[in-house]
Amino acid sequence: MASRHLAKEQPKTFAFSAEGEKQVKYWLKKYPKGKQRSAVIPMLWIAQKDHGGWVPEAAMRVIGDRLDMAYIRVLEVATFYTMFNLKPVGKHLIQVCGTTPCMLRGSGDLIKVCQSRIGSAGSISADGNFSWAEVECLGACVNAPMVQVSNSDGDLYYEDLDEASMNALLDELASGKAPIPGPRVDRVTSAPTGESITLTDASLFDGSRAKKLKKIPNAPAKTKKAAAPKKAAPKAKSATGKGGK
Amino acid sequence: MTDLRKVNIDGKEYEMPGRYTLMQACEEAGAEIPRFCYHERLSVAGNCRMCLVEWVGAPKPMASCAMSLNDLRPNRDGSPANIRTNSDTVRKAREGVMEFLLINHPLDCPICDQGGECDLQDQAIGYGRSETRYDEDKRAVEEKNMGPLVKTVMTRCIQCTRCVRFITEVAGVEELGLVNRGEHAEITTYLQANLTSELSGNVIDLCPVGALTSRPYAFSARPWELRKTETIDVMDALGSAIRVDARGSEVMRILPRLNDEINEEWISDKTRFVWDGLKRQRLDKPFVRVNGKLRPASWDEALATVAEKLQGDPDKIGAIAGDLADMESVKALKDLMENLGVRSIDCRQDGAHIGEQGRSGYIFNSGIAAIEEADAILLIGTNPRVEAPVLNARIRKAWLEGDAQIALLGAKSDLTYPHTYFGNAPSDLESLSTKKHPFITAMRKAKNPMIIVGMDALSRADGAQILRAVGKLAAEWKLVREDWNGFNVLHSAAGRVGALDLGFVPLKGGMNTGKILKAAQSGELDTLFLLGADELPMDQIKDTFVVYLGSHGDAGAHRADVILPGAAYTEKNASFANTEGRWQQTRAATAPKGDAKEDWKIIRALSDHAGRTLPYDTVQDLRKTMSTPKDEVFDPAKLGAAGKIKAAVFAPSSRSFWFTNPIARASEVMAQCASAQVTQLEAAE
Ligand code: SF4
Ligand code: FES
Ligand code: FES
Numbered sequence: 001m002a003s004r005h006l007a008k009e010q011p012k013t014f015a016f017s018a019e020g021e022k023q024v025k026y027w028l029k030k031y032p033k034g035k036q037r038s039a040v041i042p043m044l045w046i047a048q049k050d051h052g053g054w055v056p057e058a059a060m061r062v063i064g065d066r067l068d069m070a071y072i073r074v075l076e077v078a079t080f081y082t083m084f085n086l087k088p089v090g091k092h093l094i095q096v097c098g099t100t101p102c103m104l105r106g107s108g109d110l111i112k113v114c115q116s117r118i119g120s121a122g123s124i125s126a127d128g129n130f131s132w133a134e135v136e137c138l139g140a141c142v143n144a145p146m147v148q149v150s151n152s153d154g155d156l157y158y159e160d161l162d163e164a165s166m167n168a169l170l171d172e173l174a175s176g177k178a179p180i181p182g183p184r185v186d187r188v189t190s191a192p193t194g195e196s197i198t199l200t201d202a203s204l205f206d207g208s209r210a211k212k213l214k215k216i217p218n219a220p221a222k223t224k225k226a227a228a229p230k231k232a233a234p235k236a237k238s239a240t241g242k243g244g245k
Numbered sequence: 246m247t248d249l250r251k252v253n254i255d256g257k258e259y260e261m262p263g264r265y266t267l268m269q270a271c272e273e274a275g276a277e278i279p280r281f282c283y284h285e286r287l288s289v290a291g292n293c294r295m296c297l298v299e300w301v302g303a304p305k306p307m308a309s310c311a312m313s314l315n316d317l318r319p320n321r322d323g324s325p326a327n328i329r330t331n332s333d334t335v336r337k338a339r340e341g342v343m344e345f346l347l348i349n350h351p352l353d354c355p356i357c358d359q360g361g362e363c364d365l366q367d368q369a370i371g372y373g374r375s376e377t378r379y380d381e382d383k384r385a386v387e388e389k390n391m392g393p394l395v396k397t398v399m400t401r402c403i404q405c406t407r408c409v410r411f412i413t414e415v416a417g418v419e420e421l422g423l424v425n426r427g428e429h430a431e432i433t434t435y436l437q438a439n440l441t442s443e444l445s446g447n448v449i450d451l452c453p454v455g456a457l458t459s460r461p462y463a464f465s466a467r468p469w470e471l472r473k474t475e476t477i478d479v480m481d482a483l484g485s486a487i488r489v490d491a492r493g494s495e496v497m498r499i500l501p502r503l504n505d506e507i508n509e510e511w512i513s514d515k516t517r518f519v520w521d522g523l524k525r526q527r528l529d530k531p532f533v534r535v536n537g538k539l540r541p542a543s544w545d546e547a548l549a550t551v552a553e554k555l556q557g558d559p560d561k562i563g564a565i566a567g568d569l570a571d572m573e574s575v576k577a578l579k580d581l582m583e584n585l586g587v588r589s590i591d592c593r594q595d596g597a598h599i600g601e602q603g604r605s606g607y608i609f610n611s612g613i614a615a616i617e618e619a620d621a622i623l624l625i626g627t628n629p630r631v632e633a634p635v636l637n638a639r640i641r642k643a644w645l646e647g648d649a650q651i652a653l654l655g656a657k658s659d660l661t662y663p664h665t666y667f668g669n670a671p672s673d674l675e676s677l678s679t680k681k682h683p684f685i686t687a688m689r690k691a692k693n694p695m696i697i698v699g700m701d702a703l704s705r706a707d708g709a710q711i712l713r714a715v716g717k718l719a720a721e722w723k724l725v726r727e728d729w730n731g732f733n734v735l736h737s738a739a740g741r742v743g744a745l746d747l748g749f750v751p752l753k754g755g756m757n758t759g760k761i762l763k764a765a766q767s768g769e770l771d772t773l774f775l776l777g778a779d780e781l782p783m784d785q786i787k788d789t790f791v792v793y794l795g796s797h798g799d800a801g802a803h804r805a806d807v808i809l810p811g812a813a814y815t816e817k818n819a820s821f822a823n824t825e826g827r828w829q830q831t832r833a834a835t836a837p838k839g840d841a842k843e844d845w846k847i848i849r850a851l852s853d854h855a856g857r858t859l860p861y862d863t864v865q866d867l868r869k870t871m872s873t874p875k876d877e878v879f880d881p882a883k884l885g886a887a888g889k890i891k892a893a894v895f896a897p898s899s900r901s902f903w904f905t906n907p908i909a910r911a912s913e914v915m916a917q918c919a920s921a922q923v924t925q926l927e928a929a930e
Contacts, residue, residue, distance in 0.1 A: 006436075070419030070420070070435075072419060072424075072434065072435040073419060075424055076424055079425045079426070080425065080426045
């Protein structure tokens with residue numbers, strides 16, 4: 001992460017969009033009275049989404065005024081968290097994880113792709129479509145190497161990438177498509193690649209093998225109607241783990 | 246409740262209060278703990294790690310500033326926890342921390358103004374390794390603008406955040422912050438705006454390295470070449486403890502000294518940076534006006550001219566003492582005037598209606614330190630942030646740490662703490678106590694209620710009536726009790742209380758400042774003696790012969806017919822009584838400029854010329870004749886005078902914080918501050 005400075009060219013003013021304003025109200029309500037300043041991170045985030053992926057300085061003042069918070073305090077937060085972009089970004093911001101697991105699994109190749117197709121980190125590609133940054137672990141190490149793509153659709157994870165799939169991903173994005181997030185190899189989320197070799201017998205987990213409980217331990221003595229709670233079969237996790245919902 | 250804990254420090258067992266931090270405990274046990282981020286008057290940050298000590302048995306060394314004895318548990322066998330401050334582990338830990346701190350430090354001590362008085366330097370010698378093992382690139386940080394007073398060399402910063410905590414907690418303006426993180430962390434104001442606090446200079450002292458230094462003092466001296474004189478300040482009426490550092494005949498800088506009863510360890514920016522005013526606009530020889538032009542004269546000539554004038558009709562002579570007049574000169578002048586039969590003397594050049602009804606009626610009775618004990622404070626016609634910034638920090642502390650409730654009736658201003666605003670109409674004082682308001686209830690119920698009334702209120706034409714109304718409030722709310730006196734006057738002139746103590750007010754049948762000026766306007770006054778009085782409408786004085794005794798060529802000297810050059814506060818051993826009525830003495834750091842003399846000596850010499858030789862030859866003899874007035878029984882309800890308070894509201898003071906006295910007005914730095922303030926205000930609009 002390079003030293004983060006505010007962009008030289010800044011809009012004079014900032015206002016939340018109608019949708020953004022709605023979300024702001026939602027967040028402000030979430031915190032106990034008098035602790036509204038806790039909303040500074042969500043508000044910066046909403047401002048970033050409202051403003052094409054970066055937080056202008058004017059937004060910090062707006063947020064400071066809204067939360068009765070000194071501007072410098074807002075600036076501290078905005079500069080501390082690297083998820084806030086202080087300069088304009090491309091339509092799609094590619095965040096390549098460069099932390100050890102991803103690095104060992106080839107994030108260097110992904111970075112090279114970014115460098116050759118987009119330019120140096122932080123710069124915006126000529127067509128305005130892309131910019132990229134190297135970030136620290138995004139918590140998807142099992143599917144290393146991976147990138148997070150932030151755009152108007154949200155912040156989506158593309159995993160198990162290599163040079164070819166990375167190029168393909170950029171192509172898709174460039175052509176205006178919305179590629180499906182998730183692994184780029186033959187696997188479901190973080191399950192093993194190929195056929196499952198464990199837990200293949202459904203009766204192991206669908207509850208059919210469970211013995212009926214005659215008495216629930218520790219249940220109040222008098223209750224007669226007590227019955228074993230129904231266990232829901234574990235559902236497969238949605239592939240879009242971190243979708244921007 | 247005793248909450249004592251046993252602890253073993255460096256092999257000896259102690260019993261100390263559990264709330265003590267390990268650092269306090271170790272210091273009490275006589276061990277020295279190095280530190281950078283910890284400061285006793287600021288919150289604990291615990292981020293520099295220099296204060297590491299060993300807790301025997303714990304896997305890692307502990308930051309002693311951030312851990313209390315209560316956090317320790319005894320050893321397995323029940324014996325008290327062992328803390329080591331001198332073990333190998335500690336030594337290694339300190340060396341490690343030091344090495345890390347120095348990794349990105351530029352080591353530019355030879356060109357650093359902090360050199361010679363730098364914590365980092367000292368502790369590197371005391372606790373560091375002799376060489377570094379780091380040979381990568383160092384980081385560099387751009388300098389940040391913080392205004393005309395604080396110079397920054399941010400590469401030197403070690404991110405202790407003392408400055409941020411001071412500005413936020415003590416100064417009460419959230420303007421400094423630490424942006425970015427980790428290796429990229431930087432201290433800055435928002436978009437490099439100027440610091441607006443009147444206490445901002447204190448961050449220079451707090452900064453343990455040379456990241457924040459004094460801009461006006463930059464590169465002008467090394468600390469070891471300076472002659473240090475402990476004295477007191479006269480920029481406001483607090484009498485803050487200061488140290489004046491001089492080289493040869495020049496004052497190079499002014500620093501605060503510790504005085505818990507007055508200024509703790511802070512001083513205002515005016516106090517700290519006014520010293521360039523001591524070099525400019527100085528009166529260094531006597532002058533006499535001949536044919537409308539001032540020309541240099543000898544002492545004998547000047548004094549003889551004045552002495553001759555003083556032989557005239559004593560009822561047509563007046564004397565006004567200014568805001569910076571010291572007590573010795575005031576006493577000498579009073580004695581001389583009395584001797585001549587002159588009755589029109591006054592020390593209240595702003596016309597304040599105060600000082601003739603007993604001492605408790607014009608001083609800050611509860612004392613400055615007692616502000617911390619107050620639980621309800623009502624400010625009337627004052628803006629302590631401008632009139633006495635250090636005292637304002639105390640009020641803020643009472644709010645921050647003691648939950649004091651504060652209210653203001655006066656010109657609206659940002660006091661740096663939340664307060665109830667009762668508007669700016671002084672006539673509302675009369676009905677204030679009948680108001681149904683939680684603050685009024687709090688005032689009635691308070692254990693230590695306090696009223697602070699300022700000069701904005703008392704120097705109005707209806708000041709006496711306002712004083713009566715305030716006194717009545719004080720009586721009604723029982724501010725004056727056996728063990729507490731919450732009636733407080735906040736002065737803004739350093740010399741005022743001292744002059745009032747010595748009775749420099751019109752003698753029976755004499756005129757006060759207002760009347761003296763009127764007489765001067767109508768030509769009824771022959772001679773006017775100004776003892777450093779510059780805050781007067783000089784253009785109103787028509788044909789009167791004006792004698793000015795003072796140190797600076799300000800308004801008074803410009804109007805004068807004879808100028809007697811006196812000494813500034815850093816050039817004389819003189820007494821001042823602060824707003825609490827505390828008598829203190831300045832010490833001369835340098836000699837008076839040129840032919841100038843200590844003020845009382847000039848008056849003594851003048852008395853000789855006038856044939857009325859004053860009966861003292863030494864300052865000791867003179868001081869023996871000065872005494873504090875005895876206080877009668879104090880009844881605040883009788884203060885002031887009955888009558889109607891005018892409808893005119895308290896207007897925001899037109900006098901800028903930076904220009905309140907002739908020394909400050911001569912200072913270029915003060916002028917820069919004032920114009921920086923104006924530019925910033927305009928930009929904000
Ligand atoms: S500027 Fe000085 S006081 Fe402020 S954080 Fe840096 S080292 Fe500490
Ligand atoms: S290391 Fe890349 S996601 Fe954790
Ligand atoms: S003094 Fe304890 S961590 Fe800085």
